[in-house]
Amino acid sequence: MTAQVSLFNTLTRRVEPLQPLAPPRVTLYTCGPTVWNFAHIGNFRTFLFEDLLRRWLEHSGYDVFHIMNLTDVDDRTIKAARQAGKRLVEHTAPFTKAFFEDRDYLRIRPAHVYTAATEYMPQMIALVSRLLERGVAYKGEDGSVYFAIAKFPTYGRLSQLDKREIKVGARVASDEYAKGDPSDFALWKKADAEDEAVGAAWDAPFGRGRPGWHLECSAMSLEEIGKCCGVQTLDIHAGGIDLIFPHHENEIAQSEGATGQPFARHWVHGEFLNVRGTKMSKRHGNFLTARDLREQGVDAAAVRLLFFQTHYRQPVDFTDEALDAAKEGVRRLGEFHERLQKTGRGEKGEVLSGLAEKLEADVATALNDDLNAPRAVAALFDFVRAANRELDKPVPPPATARALAAFERVTGLLDLLPTARAADPAFVRWVEERIAARAQARKSKDFKAADAIRAELVAKGVEIEDTPQGTKWRLA
RNA sequence: GGCGCCGUAGCCAAGUGGUAAGGCAGAGGUCUGCAAAACCUCGAUUCGUCGGUUCGAUUCCGACCGGCGCCUCCA
Known part of the structure; x- marks a missing residue:
């Protein structure tokens, strides 16, 4: 059955x-x-x-x-x-x-x-x-x-x-x-x-x-x-x-x-x-078009998450706060996806495989029950948190291939992953040059200079993150 | 007037006759040169109000309060 x-x-x-x-x-x-x-x-x-x-x-x-x-x-x-x-x-x-x-x-x-x-x-x-x-x-x-x-x-x-x-x-x-x-x-x-x-x-x-x-x-x-x-x-x-x-x-x-x-x-x-x-209606004049959002640079994934967080048979209020919350949620999904992609692959681990299985089972249960997308979304975030916890351990478990596949199937179904934003190549070179300069400064413990470079990057809308594998950056 | 929907933490929002998912925001902590990210901990003794049914109701019934939709060309 x-x-x-x-x-x-x-x-x-x-x-x-x-x-x-x-x-x-x-x-x-x-x-x-x-x-x-x-x-x-x-x-x-x-x-x-x-x-x-x-x-x-x-x-x-x-x-x-x-x-x-x-x-x-x-x-x-x-x-x-x-x-x-x-x-x-x-x-x-x-x-x-x-x-x-x-x-x-x-x-x-x-x-x-x-x-x-x-x-x-x-x-x-x-x-x-x-x-x-x-x-x-x-x-x-x-x-x-x-x-x-x-x-x-x-x-x-x-x-x-x-x-x-x-x-x-x-x-x-x-x-x-x-x-x-x-x-x-x-x-x-x-x-x-x-x-x-x-x-x-x-x-x-x-x-x-x-x-x-x-x-x-x-x-x-x-x-x-x-x-x-x-x-x-x-x-x-x-x-x-x-x-x-x-x-x-x-x-x-x-x-x-x-x-x-x-x-x-x-x-x-x-x-x-x-x-x-x-x-929301033309008659009330309280409407916003999809192109308005696109022009504001809103990632469609955020709009999707926002709507899927409420059941389709419930009214939802559209507010900037709710949209911002959804943007943040999408950002987190994207970060996690990247993390999962970069972790070593394995086929045998148990914890992550178990989590992946639970994710897909929970999503299926939720969507089979009158298309309960909010519950599917909740299952997705449950998975992200639990998997992050595993990956935070000193010796991360394997089986990320299974986890990655499940995560990608679910986020693909709901289509919630952030759009990769292509930056201008010259800008990318500049950012990377600045990050290299900052790395030098950090190496020589010149944290003042390093922080100044970070501030410079932030001013250009670039957020950075120091990880054991080096410095990551993204557009804010 | 008829039919129908909604009222759950600061905000958004699931849910079940048996004691409240998830997201965002906030506070503290771990980690970090600092940050960031991630993780941990903390928040509704309570689900609009008042009654009723029940061993037990946020969940069922009734009334009321508040908000909203449809009732001939609105997704």
């Missing part, structure tokens, strides 16, 4: 074993960014947890097929294009490119397929046609096509809508006269002048228009898993917690209304990144 990956399933509100339709294959669909602007790190918190999920599944032997969508036609992209005086695609293309750059900076594994909504128009139109044929959709008096939730009895299961009461008030759409039920949602919106102005309108049998927001995820995921795997049910569908309603609820209605098959077996949702207790 191998260890079993378990995940919280929003559908049942319980942690359940993952049971893919056709193991070892796992189809994973994650809701991606809307490319109307730069994604902020709150968005990336979700993508980072999904990245870990993907990596852990693969590490566990699953063959993951990962699809991520790019929303490049919706209210916001159209509005933003309009304001920029551009065609829709001209406006979104640079943000798609930026998203990929940010993804790479944060060391997020690329999905196998990125589906941009505008490239799946035929599939979306076909899906709407099918829903019309099946009688679960209708054309409203305003020319748009709506989904009739009354025709879909299980509507609301994911968000437990049956227990809700829709708030009556200002938010209820003013176009409700066009719909049979105020809660029916648009599958296809009749093109208006603004849509036409930016080129966001397509011809369809049921009228010229553009897709409603939810439509793309259904059409694209069904198309892709059909093509790759011949199925109409996703194993895992993931996204931010705010997508549960209405987005994912509507996706279920559209997809199941068309296929008659369960849309996704396992729904996984990540909590928000907050700033002083409030959700």
Whole structure:
């Protein structure tokens, strides 16, 4: 019996074993960014947890097929294009490119397929046609096509809508006269002048228009898993917690209304990144983008550690203090890695091998249990401390090959090792010359001169460390 | 109003019906010419408050206080 990956399933509100339709294959669909602007790190918190999920599944032997969508036609992209005086695609293309750059900076594994909504128009139109044929959709008096939730009895299961009461008030759409039920949602919106102005309108049998927001995820995921795997049910569908309603609820209605098959077996949702207790968002203006961090020279490993130190279903507050703490943690992991690499190799020692085994076992237990990354991180630091203690002994034990392998597997999985920063070669020569001069001074017990050189180096951002093997240095 | 989440040491944050992981910061110590790194020791008699269930609750139930999210296009 191998260890079993378990995940919280929003559908049942319980942690359940993952049971893919056709193991070892796992189809994973994650809701991606809307490319109307730069994604902020709150968005990336979700993508980072999904990245870990993907990596852990693969590490566990699953063959993951990962699809991520790019929303490049919706209210916001159209509005933003309009304001920029551009065609829709001209406006979104640079943000798609930026998203990929940010993804790479944060060391997020690329999905196998990125589906941009505008490239799946035929599939979306076909899906709407099918829903019309099946009688679960209708054309409203305003020319748009709506989904009739009354025709879909299980509507609301994911968000437990049956227990809700829709708030009556200002938010209820003013176009409700066009719909049979105020809660029916648009599958296809009749093109208006603004849509036409930016080129966001397509011809369809049921009228010229553009897709409603939810439509793309259904059409694209069904198309892709059909093509790759011949199925109409996703194993895992993931996204931010705010997508549960209405987005994912509507996706279920559209997809199941068309296929008659369960849309996704396992729904996984990540909590928000907050700033002083409030959700990070463009609307609140309290956001930070990945490129902001990159420009500040923040190592992506620190961002990853920061996020992985909190469980994905808990809200986290983003603060500079927390980021600094994570930077320090990453530094320590890097130092330890170097130490392990430099220690003599052996195959037989016991203590370190035992620690290495425990590390991997603890990490597996933690991640199998609803992707408990904080516990995996704790296991990693436990290992670092225990191993350092061993290596501090007068006669360090062997078996570092085993320890190194385990450490590298775990840090590789979480991707937490600091990025090696390449310094300018001339600068390196200068630093090494200064260190040599200091060594001379120390040799002749001229500690004043030695300390002066150290101060000189520190002023240039170089931190030094005297070890039995000589003086080490690094950029602060 | 409906549905849901959170409140654990200075800060961040795991966790379990049986007596509180880990990270950062701080204090002392070992080591060091001094530093740095690393290691050791120290910190919540206590997990928002008040009740209840229980032999026993931070963990279950209820109420309350405080913060937050979603409720038709927000990761």
